[in-house]
Each structure stands twice: as C-alpha cells, then as structure tokens.
Amino acid sequence: MSSNEWIYRQDYTPHPFTIVTADLLFDISEQTTVSAVLHLKRNPLSELNGSLRLDGENLELLSLLIDEKLLESKDYIKTDTHLEIISVPDDFILTTKVRISPEDNKALEGLYRSGQMLCTQNEPEGFRKITYFIDRPDNLSKFFVRIEADKTQYPVLLSNGNKKAFGDLEDNRHYVVWEDPFPKPSYLFALVAGDFDIVEGYHTTAKEKRKVLLQILVDRGYADQAHFALESLRRSMIWDEQRFGLDYDLDIYMIVAAQAFNMGAMENKGLNLFNAKYVLADKASATDHDYIHIEAVIGHEYFHNWTGNRVTCRDWFQLTLKEVPDGV
Ligand SMILES: [Zn+2]
Numbered sequence: 519m520s521s522n523e524w525i526y527r528q529d530y531t532p533h534p535f536t537i538v539t540a541d542l543l544f545d546i547s548e549q550t551t552v553s554a555v556l557h558l559k560r561n562p563l564s565e566l567n568g569s570l571r572l573d574g575e576n577l578e579l580l581s582l583l584i585d586e587k588l589l590e591s592k593d594y595i596k597t598d599t600h601l602e603i604i605s606v607p608d609d610f611i612l613t614t615k616v617r618i619s620p621e622d623n624k625a626l627e628g629l630y631r632s633g634q635m636l637c638t639q640n641e642p643e644g645f646r647k648i649t650y651f652i653d654r655p656d657n658l659s660k661f662f663v664r665i666e667a668d669k670t671q672y673p674v675l676l677s678n679g680n681k682k683a684f685g686d687l688e689d690n691r692h693y694v695v696w697e698d699p700f701p702k703p704s705y706l707f708a709l710v711a712g713d714f715d716i717v718e719g720y721h722t723t724a725k726e727k728r729k730v731l732l733q734i735l736v737d738r739g740y741a742d743q744a745h746f747a748l749e750s751l752r753r754s755m756i757w758d759e760q761r762f763g764l765d766y767d768l769d770i771y772m773i774v775a776a777q778a779f780n781m782g783a784m785e786n787k788g789l790n791l792f793n794a795k796y797v798l799a800d801k802a803s804a805t806d807h808d809y810i811h812i813e814a815v816i817g818h819e820y821f822h823n824w825t826g827n828r829v830t831c832r833d834w835f836q837l838t839l840k841e842v843p844d845g846v
Contacts, residue, residue, distance in 0.1 A: 530832070530833055531564070532561050532656065533652050534560065534564040534568065535560060535564075536559055536652070536659075537557065537558055537652055538558070539556070539660045540555075540651070540662070541554070541555040541662045542555075542662070542664070543664045544629075544664070544667075544709060546620075546668075547667070550620055551616065551618075552616050552617075552648055552649045553613070553614070553615045554612075554614045554615075554616075554649045554650070554651075556611070556612045556613075557610075557611055558570065558606075558610055558611075560609070569603060569605070570606045571601070572602075572603075572650040572651060572652060573646035573653040574601050574616075574646050574650040574651070575647050576618070576625075577617075577618060577647070577650065578616055578617040579615075579616055580617055581613070581615045582603075582615075584606060585607070585610050586611070586613070614649060618647070623647065626639060626780050627644030628644045628648050629647070629709060632778040632779050632780065633776060633777060633778030634713060634778075635672075635710060635711060635713070635714075635774075636672070636709070636710070636711040636712065637712075637774070637779065637791055638707065638709050638710070638791075639791070640705045640707050640786075644705070646704075653704050653705075654703070654704075654833065655703040655705060655836075656831075656832045657703060658702060658703055658830070659701055660698065660699070660700070661679065661697075661698045661702065662696075662697050663677040663695070663696045663697075663698075663709070664693055664694070664696075665695075666693045667691060668691055669691060669692045671713070672711035672712060673692075674712055674714055675693070675694040676696070676708070676709065676774070677696035677698075677708060677710075678698040678707060678708055678788045679696050679698030679699065679768060679787070680697055680698075680769045680770060681696055681770065682696065682697045683695040698787055700787065700827075700828060702787050702827065702830070703830055706785070706786050708786030708789040708791060712735075713738065714735035714736060714774070715735070715738050716733050716741070717741050717744040717747075718734070719748055719752065720732065721755050723755070723766055724756075724760075724763075724765060725759070725765050726765050728765065728769070729769075730755075730766050730770065731769065733772045734748050734751070734772075734773050735772060735773065735775065736776075736794065736797065736798065737775075737777055737794065740775075740794070743800050744775070746812060746813075747773065747798070747799070747812060751816050753817075754816060755820065757817070758820070764823075767828070770788060771790075772789045772790070773791075773792055773797065773816070773819075774789065774791050775798065776792075776794055777793075777794045782815070783796050783815050783818075785819040785820075787827050790819045792815070792819075796812055796816070797816075826840035
C-alpha cells in the first residue's frame with residue numbers, strides 16, 4: 519500500500535451497490551479466463567448515487583456488458599486497481615470476462631500455482647485479482663461456480679459449498695459445478711484444481727441429522743498421515759454442537775493440505791486450505807506438541823464456519839472480532 523492510500527476506520531461508508539449473486543465460470547487452460555455474471559442492486563444502506571466502482575487488479579478485460587448490452591470504452595474508466603462504469607441502472611446484470619495468469623501470479627493472492635495445484639488465497643483483498651468485484655467483507659453474495667480444466671492434470675476441481683454437477687467435456691477436459699447457498703464475502707471464496715489422495719469420513723450433525731462428508735485432501739502418498747486431522751475435524755464439529763448448539767451447514771467439508779501452500783491455514787467456506795505441516799502427522803516422528811498444534815489449527819479454522827463466515831466483519835478493522843491472538 520502506498521502512503522496516499524491509507525484507510526481510516528472513521529471513513530467507512532457502505533458501498534453504493536451490493537452484488538446479490540455471482541455466477542462464475544473458470545476456464546482453466548494455458549489462457550485461463552474468468553467469466554462473471556453479477557446481479558447488482560443499489561445498496562439501501564448507501565446514500566450515494568452515481569457510478570459503479572469495482573475492484574480489480576492484474577485483469578485483462580475481454581468483454582463488459584450491462585443487461586446484455588456490450589459497453590464501449592467511453593462507457594467506463596479502467597485503472598490498475600479499479601473499473602468504474604459511469605452510468606448504471608439501479609438493478610442490473612453485469613457480465614464480465616477477464617483473462618488472468620495463475621502461472622505468473624507471484625503475489626500469492628488471487629488464483630496462483632502452488633506446486634502441482636492451482637489454489638486461491640483471497641483474505642483480505644486477493645479476490646480482486648480473479649475478477650472485477652466489490653472486494654470488501656461487507657458485500658455478501660451467493661456464489662455459483664463452474665470450473666473447467668484438463669482431466670489428467672486437474673482431476674479434482676473444488677470450490678465452496680455443495681457439489682451440484684460434474685461431467686466430461688471434449689479434449690480430455692471436465693467440469694464441476696459448486697453452489698454455496700450462504701451469502702459470503704469474496705475473501706472466503708476458494709478454488710482448488712489439482713490431484714490428491716483423499717482421506718474421508720462422515721459426521722452426522724446433532725440437531726439436523728445432516729450427514730456431512732469430511733475430506734482431507736493431501737499430496738499423493740501422504741494419506742497415511744491425514745487420519746489425525748480427520749479425527750480433529752470431527753471432534754471440532756462435535757464441540758461446536760455441544761458448546762454452542764451450532765450444526766455444520768453444508769453437505770461437505772474439505773481441507774486441502776499441500777506442502778506447497780505458502781499460507782498457514784485459511785477458513786474459506788467449506789473448503790479450508792492448509793499448509794501440510796498443520797495437517798500431517800506421522801506416528802514415527804510427530805511429537806505430542808505437533809498433535810496438539812494440528813488439532814488447535816483445525817479447530818480454529820472450523821470454528822470460523824460460524825464466527826467469521828456466517829457472521830462476518832464489516833471492514834478489516836474488525837478482524838479481531840473473528841480471530842484470537844494466536845489465530846491463523
Ligand atoms: Zn482465523
């Protein structure tokens with residue numbers, strides 16, 4: 519952040535618009551494109567009229583439409599950090615298509631390569647490197663995501679929510695569709711494309727008796743070391759039920775652990791991403807402290823499902839409301 523971009527808490531104002539739904543198509547190939555169909559409405563909490571300003575960085579804009587009408591370059595202003603559309607209706611569909619370069623993304627924010635997989639890190643402001651968006655925690659949108667990629671290189675295609683559809687495409691490609699029924703801020707969006715060993719089990723929730731599939735996805739060859747993580751996740755779910763009466767709210771909970779994931783751990787809704795050292799434990803070498811730490815981090819990220827994910831923050835000055843001092 520440069521010195522002329524300081525943000526002060528007292529300057530908070532609601533964004534003039536809200537994105538109600540975000541329908542995203544990721545076409546992963548040598549030229550990865552992201553097509554977004556966004557339903558925007560004027561935000562009743564805002565008194566500002568006028569133009570629409572979206573966040574966006576390192577995006578190559580391919581097309582831009584409002585209610586299916588193609589915009590010309592005179593209709594918008596594009597800078598290195600924003601896209602401003604001068605005149606917009608109060609309730610409309612914005613369709614954008616951008617090209618991004620996960621292979622060249624060394625910022626480790628947005629969508630990037632980490633070892634053999636593609637993954638995302640969007641807290642706090644990485645999503646603006648994926649597509650044009652209101653990239654702030656007080657904008658809650660329902661996400662519907664379709665991912666298309668090569669079947670051999672990326673047999674596993676993940677995003678938040680519940681898996682709604684999957685199938686084959688031409689040229690050895692396939693697709694998976696994910697729908698997250700709960701509105702969420704963009705920092706909780708996640709996408710993973712890779713090849714993993716999977717350790718899985720089930721948990722039946724206490725009140726709703728929902729049968730939840732629990733999956734720990736690890737680099738090939740590491741499945742034996744993921745069982746303690748799976749049990750830690752199950753114990754975390756039971757603790758939240760018994761202590762606070764909070765059932766898990768999706769059909770699946772996934773933890774992706776990879777040696778190459780550069781962050782510690784991230785609580786993306788239904789799809790946590792972890793550095794492998796916070797997941798893997800080998801009985802021959804792991805210490806008691808290692809086991810305690812794995813359970814603590816898995817519990818920390820799981821408990822975000824309600825505190826932070828379903829109940830989120832207004833702005834980043836409220837980060838401490840969802841993180842404990844040793845939080846990750
Ligand atoms: Zn946390």
